[in-house]
Amino acid sequence: MVAHPPVLALRGISKRFGGVQALVDVDLQVRAGEVVALAGDNGAGKSTLVKAISGVSPADRGIIEWEGRLVQIKRPHDAHALGIATVYQDLAMCDNLDVVGNLFLGREIDRVGVLDEVEMERRARDLMRALSISIPDVRIPVAALSAGQRQAVAISRSLMGAPKVLLLDEPTAALGVEQTSHLLDLIEEVRDHGMAIILISHNMGDIKAVADRVAVLRLGRNNGLFDVSTVTQEQIISAVTGAADNAVAHRVKGDEEAWP
Amino acid sequence: MSRERPHRDGGPAGADGAGPVTADSRPRPRGWSGNLRDYALEVRGSVRDGERGPLLVIAGLIVIWIVFQALDDKFLSPRNLSNLSVEIVGTGLVAVGIVFVLLIREIDLSVGSVSGLAGAAFAVLNVNQGVPEWLAVIVAVAVGMAVGAFHGFFFAWLGVPAFVVTLAGLLIWNGLTLYLLGASGTINIDEEGLVASLTSRHFGDDLAAYAVAALGTAGYFLAAHRKRSRHRAAGMPYRQTPEIWVRTGVLAAVSFTAAYTLNRFQGLPFALLIFLTVLVVSDYVLRRTRYGRRVYALGGGVEAARRAGIGVERVRVAMFMVSGTLAAFGGLFVASGLTSASPTTARAAGSGMLLINAIAAAVIGGTSLFGGRGSPWSVLLGVLVIQSIASGMGLLGVEDAVQFMITGGVLLAAVAADALTRRTEARRGRP
Numbered sequence: 001m002v003a004h005p006p007v008l009a010l011r012g013i014s015k016r017f018g019g020v021q022a023l024v025d026v027d028l029q030v031r032a033g034e035v036v037a038l039a040g041d042n043g044a045g046k047s048t049l050v051k052a053i054s055g056v057s058p059a060d061r062g063i064i065e066w067e068g069r070l071v072q073i074k075r076p077h078d079a080h081a082l083g084i085a086t087v088y089q090d091l092a093m094c095d096n097l098d099v100v101g102n103l104f105l106g107r108e109i110d111r112v113g114v115l116d117e118v119e120m121e122r123r124a125r126d127l128m129r130a131l132s133i134s135i136p137d138v139r140i141p142v143a144a145l146s147a148g149q150r151q152a153v154a155i156s157r158s159l160m161g162a163p164k165v166l167l168l169d170e171p172t173a174a175l176g177v178e179q180t181s182h183l184l185d186l187i188e189e190v191r192d193h194g195m196a197i198i199l200i201s202h203n204m205g206d207i208k209a210v211a212d213r214v215a216v217l218r219l220g221r222n223n224g225l226f227d228v229s230t231v232t233q234e235q236i237i238s239a240v241t242g243a244a245d246n247a248v249a250h251r252v253k254g255d256e257e258a259w260p
Numbered sequence: 261m262s263r264e265r266p267h268r269d270g271g272p273a274g275a276d277g278a279g280p281v282t283a284d285s286r287p288r289p290r291g292w293s294g295n296l297r298d299y300a301l302e303v304r305g306s307v308r309d310g311e312r313g314p315l316l317v318i319a320g321l322i323v324i325w326i327v328f329q330a331l332d333d334k335f336l337s338p339r340n341l342s343n344l345s346v347e348i349v350g351t352g353l354v355a356v357g358i359v360f361v362l363l364i365r366e367i368d369l370s371v372g373s374v375s376g377l378a379g380a381a382f383a384v385l386n387v388n389q390g391v392p393e394w395l396a397v398i399v400a401v402a403v404g405m406a407v408g409a410f411h412g413f414f415f416a417w418l419g420v421p422a423f424v425v426t427l428a429g430l431l432i433w434n435g436l437t438l439y440l441l442g443a444s445g446t447i448n449i450d451e452e453g454l455v456a457s458l459t460s461r462h463f464g465d466d467l468a469a470y471a472v473a474a475l476g477t478a479g480y481f482l483a484a485h486r487k488r489s490r491h492r493a494a495g496m497p498y499r500q501t502p503e504i505w506v507r508t509g510v511l512a513a514v515s516f517t518a519a520y521t522l523n524r525f526q527g528l529p530f531a532l533l534i535f536l537t538v539l540v541v542s543d544y545v546l547r548r549t550r551y552g553r554r555v556y557a558l559g560g561g562v563e564a565a566r567r568a569g570i571g572v573e574r575v576r577v578a579m580f581m582v583s584g585t586l587a588a589f590g591g592l593f594v595a596s597g598l599t600s601a602s603p604t605t606a607r608a609a610g611s612g613m614l615l616i617n618a619i620a621a622a623v624i625g626g627t628s629l630f631g632g633r634g635s636p637w638s639v640l641l642g643v644l645v646i647q648s649i650a651s652g653m654g655l656l657g658v659e660d661a662v663q664f665m666i667t668g669g670v671l672l673a674a675v676a677a678d679a680l681t682r683r684t685e686a687r688r689g690r691p
Contacts, residue, residue, distance in 0.1 A: 092567050094560030096632030098554075105557055106568030110550045118490045125496070 005068055006031050007196045008053070008084070008165050013062035013222075015048055023059065023220045030165060030196040035187065037211035037228070038200045039240055044217040046200050050167055053198070054086040055079040084165035090171045091154040094239045095143035099135060102142050103157045127156050131189050134182070146180025152186055165196045172206050182208050204233050218242050218250040274392035313626045313681070317641045324645065328652035330578035335652055341604040342525035344644075345518075346459050349531040350375070350593035354614060355621040356542055356636050357586030360579045362622060363546070364558040365631025366422040368583045370411065370429030371618055373437065375591025376601075376609030378404050381438045381446040382455060382592060393454045397592065398556050402587020405581050407433060412577030422580075434610030438603055446602035449595060458534070458596040462526035469528035470581070472536070477512040531593060539587075542636040555579065559632030590618075613667075620671040621646050628678050646670065 006029040013022040023045045030036045040046050051057040053064075055076040064071050066082050073079050079086070093102050100121050109116045110124075124138045133152045135145060142150055150170055158166060168187070186229045187210050191197055201207055207214050208228060215241040216224040224239035237243075328335040354371050361368045378400040385396040407429065414425040439445065448453055463469065471475030484504045491498035522528050554575055557565040566572050594614070595601050606613075627634025630673035649670065653663050 080355055090563070092561060092564040094557045094564045094632070097556060097562035101553065101557070102564075106554070106570055108550045108553055113549050113551065115550060115553060118487075118494050118496070121496055122494050159638065 007067055009065040011063040013059045013196050015052060015059050021220055026222055028215055030198055032196050033191055033194050033209045034195045035199055037207040037214040038198055039207060039214055039236060040217035041240055044202055050169055054167060083159035083164040085155050086167040087158050091150055093142045093150060096141055098141050099138040099153055102153060103160060131156055131186055146172045148182055148241040151183055155186060169199045169200050172203055197254055204236060216240055274516050290665045301659055314641060317624060321645050324648050335655060338521050338524035344647055345532045348528045348643045349535045350590045351617045351621060353536050353538060354587050355582035355618040355643055356538060357638040358618050358622045359627050359634055359639060362581045362627050362629060363555050363634060364579050368426045369423060369615060370426040370433055371587035372609045372612055372615035373430045373433035373598045374404050374407050374587040375594055375614060376606045377433045377437045378588030378591035379595030379601045380440045383449050384440050387447050387449060388444055400592060401585060401588045404584040408581035408584020409577060412580035416573040416576035435666060436466055437606040441603050441606060445464050446481035446600055448600045451599050455592055455596045458593055461530040463528040466523045469522050473515035473519040476515050477508060480511055481508045539636050539640060555681055556632055567626050616671055617646050620674055623678055624674040629675060630682050
């Protein structure tokens with residue numbers, strides 16, 4: 001996995017809202033086929049960072065590199081064009097439409113304006129099968145799906161445009177144990193297809209289960225970057241809560257240089 | 261199909277210690293990849309779920325007809341049914357416009373006034389100003405469209421709630437109608453003219469009604485058959501052939517009975533043909549086109565639609581324009597039925613009877629006030645119920661005061677049923 005160059009690299013990202021400095025010189029990298037968890041307490045700047053990457057609310061300062069070249073992300077469209085897909089916490093689904101309708105919303109397959117339902121349904125089934133997503137039928141309204149199934153559909157919808165980076169904002173927050181397990185399977189499945197995934201999560205269990213690395217934000221700054229295979233849960237938590245402020249702040253520098 | 265899904269130890273709690281859990285990349289069939297027959301059953305079940313509403317309304321309609329027939333044996337006469345089929349058209353067209361607006365989870369309270377305005381505009385232009393009839397018709401319908409664009413602008417771009425915009429519109433357009441008619445009072449339109457013929461003309465030839473019935477049945481059958489073949493070719497669940505035959509048979513029985521009944525009076529009414537055409541076209545646009553999908557999407561979740569790149573504001577304005585246009589078109593049928601435009605009928609239009617009937621027709625048929633659910637066809641059933649009640653009470657000589665209360669009660673019942681459906685769906689929807 002280390003052989004891949006970063007798909008997306010952020011350096012020195014800063015963002016200010018009025019008098020509040022939401023992000024200060026934040027660095028983050030993610031490679032193809034890798035899950036990077038973004039952890040941090042409430043107000044640490046996770047969502048602000050996601051919005052900066054997805055173009056919803058661009059950063060004030062900082063450099064964004066896409067596959068090694070400098071890019072600007074000023075609008076959601078820019079992120080989309082690069083190949084960055086975002087699944088927000090609220091999912092933004094049309095409850096009345098069926099799974100097929102939601103998957104293809106805004107990019108329907110048609111012939112002179114007339115929907116090709118058969119082709120869309122076929123592709124939807126193929127996608128569900130490829131990702132091993134378990135839903136009763138692609139023709140039932142998403143309102144009839146469980147929270148976990150809705151989350152899975154939202155993620156597969158974000159994959160429709162063949163993105164290279166997937167941002168997941170607290171995907172397991174509303175899920176039960178069983179559904180979370182399915183979702184983590186799905187994340188691994190997607191990762192194994194060569195996607196770079198940034199997973200925002202509060203949940204140490206989720207992070208330890210699927211992430212390869214975990215980047216901790218605290219008060220808008222990098223507060224640690226750990227390899228999940230070697231770090232303990234306590235170390236992450238102390239970075240999140242700030243119990244290890246100084247020590248980790250030093251480690252960050254070392255770590256960042258160590259990553260090629 | 262029976263490969264077992266390997267269970268991952270630890271699960272979300274991450275008890276499996278350090279290190280990324282290795283993903284099992286083998287395909288893991290879960291619930292849905294079961295056999296086709298289970299699917300077919302499931303799909304059939306869900307179709308039945310969706311049809312429970314309309315079946316209930318049909319049962320209600322039959323009860324209404326039986327009751328009125330028992331009270332007055334002229335009710336089910338070909339003459340009365342034929343008149344009914346013409347009377348439903350004005351309200352029905354207005355209600356189709358309402359459906360478009362309801363689908364995006366909004367409401368248009370101005371349609372009654374707009375239909376009155378269109379009738380008055382036509383009468384003033386044609387009768388008082390001597391403008392050719394065809395041009396006056398086009399102007400009247402264009403006025404409706406412009407009024408809709410006006411409402412849409414205030415709602416979509418300025419963010420004024422639609423119900424307030426159209427409530428103001430209700431008064432404004434009614435005032436404008438009275439103002440237009442003010443100088444001349446009642447205007448009688450040409451009884452031999454184009455607009456009058458909208459409701460008076462019938463296709464005397466028996467063949468016409470049967471041809472329409474045959475065309476509709478054959479069209480349905482071919483569409484269902486083609487859909488089935490394409491689904492089967494793609495290896496997806498499809499409707500069974502016997503089911504298609506049964507549905508086609510029911511449709512044929514209903515449409516040929518209707519054609520036979522109409523032929524026993526004056527034949528197929530021109531108005532009914534127009535109404536059916538509007539229903540077929542709007543249903544096709546909403547259900548089968550990319551544009552229609554956007555309309556439903558807006559009703560299901562504005563934010564989702566916006567993120568999917570749909571131009572929310574433009575669709576909103578367009579829906580109010582459709583509603584205004586169809587209200588004006590329906591208004592011409594109302595004027596045609598009365599062969600006049602008068603301050604009295606304008607005041608009646610402003611009082612909201614047509615509006616309430618149109619909303620009731622849409623909602624009774626199964627279009628939801630909560631957006632995203634319904635279809636133009638729902639109007640046919642709903643308007644039949646509403647006009648049957650009105651026609652029956654008219655035959656029995658029930659006074660207006662009672663008619664108002666009954667119509668209002670029917671609307672309330674329909675809306676309550678809609679709200680209950682929504683609640684049970686929400687309960688069932690999220691297990």
